[in-house]
Amino acid sequence: MNSVSTQQLAPTQEGIATAANLLQDGALVAFPTETVYGLGADATNGRAVAAIFAAKNRPSFNPLIVHVPDVEHAATLVELPETARDLAQAFWPGPLTLVLPVKPGAVNDLVTAGLPTLAIRIPAHPLAQKLLRTANRPIAAPSANPSGAISPTTAAHVMAGQNGKIAAVLDGGPCKVGLESTIIGFDPGPTLLRPGGLPQEAVEAALGHPLAAYQSDIPNAPGQLASHYAPDARVQLNVSETDGTLLGFGAMESTLNLSAAGDLTEAAANLFAYLRELDQKTDIIHIAPIPNIGLGRAINDRLRRAAAPR
Ligand code: TXA
Numbered sequence: 001m002n003s004v005s006t007q008q009l010a011p012t013q014e015g016i017a018t019a020a021n022l023l024q025d026g027a028l029v030a031f032p033t034e035t036v037y038g039l040g041a042d043a044t045n046g047r048a049v050a051a052i053f054a055a056k057n058r059p060s061f062n063p064l065i066v067h068v069p070d071v072e073h074a075a076t077l078v079e080l081p082e083t084a085r086d087l088a089q090a091f092w093p094g095p096l097t098l099v100l101p102v103k104p105g106a107v108n109d110l111v112t113a114g115l116p117t118l119a120i121r122i123p124a125h126p127l128a129q130k131l132l133r134t135a136n137r138p139i140a141a142p143s144a145n146p147s148g149a150i151s152p153t154t155a156a157h158v159m160a161g162q163n164g165k166i167a168a169v170l171d172g173g174p175c176k177v178g179l180e181s182t183i184i185g186f187d188p189g190p191t192l193l194r195p196g197g198l199p200q201e202a203v204e205a206a207l208g209h210p211l212a213a214y215q216s217d218i219p220n221a222p223g224q225l226a227s228h229y230a231p232d233a234r235v236q237l238n239v240s241e242t243d244g245t246l247l248g249f250g251a252m253e254s255t256l257n258l259s260a261a262g263d264l265t266e267a268a269a270n271l272f273a274y275l276r277e278l279d280q281k282t283d284i285i286h287i288a289p290i291p292n293i294g295l296g297r298a299i300n301d302r303l304r305r306a307a308a309p310r
């Protein structure tokens, strides 16, 4: 079914220019951000956005995050109430997505799945910044994995899932953060919609109060699919000792260790790549307990979904 051959673009002026041209022409281009690789399309082009859903095999009721290079661009697409501006000031560019009231006609309706809000993000990765400025339009981009699978943190991961389905991947090496962005909504007050690469504690410190926790049975709630980020292997959590395959954390014997030093930032950056590596080797992956603080909350969220029954 391979209808296009996927170009692998180097992180050069030429690679960026080619990627930007392809996006402007309505093609799909995967690109690096500091969190994970995104599968980008022009957010104002309905055909291009529809192609994302096809490439990912994703249920179309799930709305997409739009990427722009700076707050000035963001302000042309969404309303930015004062609390949102404060968070933007503190954490953009960075691993934070804000869900805000969308301005009429700002993006194609497929991007928001008909919701009155838009999820928007300003990535810090220099290549993403250059690509967004060169393409000069809002870029819709979910994580560049097939729906339900582990998010890609290298260009090779993208190729493993999307080769032949997308026009190009811009290769920026491994992602520094390694977990998707933290998503905050404002309906009515600041609410954590998805734990991610910006620790909840950092957002709460900037706000000066705790975030509301999100609870919903609505299908367009973020990450509402229990099974997600899933390897083919079965995943068993909170295992400290086993004769089988163990993904470790901290000082312990293990097949691979997310961070022997017990550093959650290092663990987050390694998580998806190590899950993929162990998935090649075994049918059951045991995973050591991860402290539920800071980035550990987002790591545990992804691990629970990886372990959920399918
Ligand atoms: O780090 C990231 O956020 C990566 C990079 C590529 O930016 N993107 C990413 O996108 O993780 P995706 O599509 O895999 O996850 C987006 C999440 C989904 O769970 C979706 O439901 C939620 O954002 N979302 C998007 N628009 C929304 C909206 N208007 N209201 C509530 N949730 C929304």
Ligand code: MG
Pocket: 142, 143, 151
């Ligand atoms: Mg995703």
